[in-house]
Amino acid sequence: MTTILTPLKQFTFPIIAECITPQDFQGKKLEEIAVLPVYEGNQEKTLCDLFKIEQNEETSPTILINGDVSKVRRIGKKMKDGEIVINGGAGMHLGAEMKGGKITVKGDALGWTGAEMKGGIIEIFGNGGDYLASPFRAADVGMKGGLIIVHGNVGHDVAAGIRGGILKIDGSAGNFLGFHMSEGAIYVGKNIGGRAGAYMTGGKIIVQGAVDCILPTFSIDSIKPKVKVDDTQQAQGPFYVFIGDLTEKKRGKLFINKTNNPQLVTYEKYL
Numbered sequence: 001m002t003t004i005l006t007p008l009k010q011f012t013f014p015i016i017a018e019c020i021t022p023q024d025f026q027g028k029k030l031e032e033i034a035v036l037p038v039y040e041g042n043q044e045k046t047l048c049d050l051f052k053i054e055q056n057e058e059t060s061p062t063i064l065i066n067g068d069v070s071k072v073r074r075i076g077k078k079m080k081d082g083e084i085v086i087n088g089g090a091g092m093h094l095g096a097e098m099k100g101g102k103i104t105v106k107g108d109a110l111g112w113t114g115a116e117m118k119g120g121i122i123e124i125f126g127n128g129g130d131y132l133a134s135p136f137r138a139a140d141v142g143m144k145g146g147l148i149i150v151h152g153n154v155g156h157d158v159a160a161g162i163r164g165g166i167l168k169i170d171g172s173a174g175n176f177l178g179f180h181m182s183e184g185a186i187y188v189g190k191n192i193g194g195r196a197g198a199y200m201t202g203g204k205i206i207v208q209g210a211v212d213c214i215l216p217t218f219s220i221d222s223i224k225p226k227v228k229v230d231d232t233q234q235a236q237g238p239f240y241v242f243i244g245d246l247t248e249k250k251r252g253k254l255f256i257n258k259t260n261n262p263q264l265v266t267y268e269k270y271l
Contacts, residue, residue, distance in 0.1 A: 002055065002058040005051040005066070006052040014041065014091070015091070017039075018073075020063060021075075021079045022080070022082025022101060030055050033053055038050060065084070065087065070090060071091055076098060078098065079100065079120060083103075084104070085106070086103070086107070088107045090108070092112055094109050095117060098119065099119045101120045101121075103120070104123050105124045105126065108124070111155070112132070112134065113128055115134060116142060117148070120146045121146060122149070124151065127154065129154070132148065132158040133162055134161060139161075147167075151171070154174065155174045158174070161180045164183045168229065170189045170190070171190050173192045173193065178203070178252075179197075181200045181252065182202045185205075185230060190208065191210045192212070194213055198245060199247065200248070202251070203253075204254075204255060214242055220270050221243045223238050223258065226239075238259070240267065242254040
């Protein structure tokens with residue numbers, strides 16, 4: 001059974017709707033789903049106050065959202081299984097603490113998508129925001145598992161504190177990519193901002209485009225012709241391989257495309 005949600009209006013205030021998950025809809029009739037609690041700003045509402053709700057006999061996806069829900073936060077929070085497809089933009093905290101299943105966004109997603117994610121797949125056909133796969137405020141552990149694919153660009157502080165999982169970004173990324181990461185892999189198809197891998201203790205960051213600079217706490221180790229992203233993808237180089245962050249006395253790895261970063265040729269004398 002597929003449940004179809006269509007916004008009844010263009011939302012002005014933030015909507016808190018962590019009930020929009022397959023496990024919260026499972027086994028419920030339409031009239032039961034309709035009265036699930038949500039918040040519009042500081043006003044308590046029900047789901048049917050904000051969405052037209054329909055059901056059909058299709059088996060996939062579990063939840064289909066037609067329209068822009070960029071004001072709707074926490075869709076798919078702690079999701080365990082099933083599939084959510086959003087035909088439009090998605091709001092903050094999409095797939096936060098997700099454990100399984102799949103979320104597909106046919107638009108942009110805002111900040112903290114996949115925050116503290118543990119499993120499952122999130123695929124975004126537009127841009128991702130800041131703090132993708134990162135921890136919430138006052139926490140220090142980000143994504144632990146799963147896969148996030150972004151076909152556009154992402155913002156700053158992406159994949160901070162990650163302890164596992166795979167991020168594949170077709171576009172560019174901002175500053176502090178992979179800050180304090182200890183496990184996992186990050187692939188960026190285009191350019192990145194500054195301070196990538198700051199305080200990283202493990203894992204790998206692979207960059208096909210240009211970098212602003214390499215932190216002085218990273219040491220060049222070698223040049224490799226290619227590098228494994230995951231079991232399904234190998235990135236073709238050649239790549240400069242940098243080890244760090246040496247302030248942590250650890251051996252995380254930065255793989256930086258040699259051809260697209262001629263300014264780094266001076267490092268070769270240290271090989």
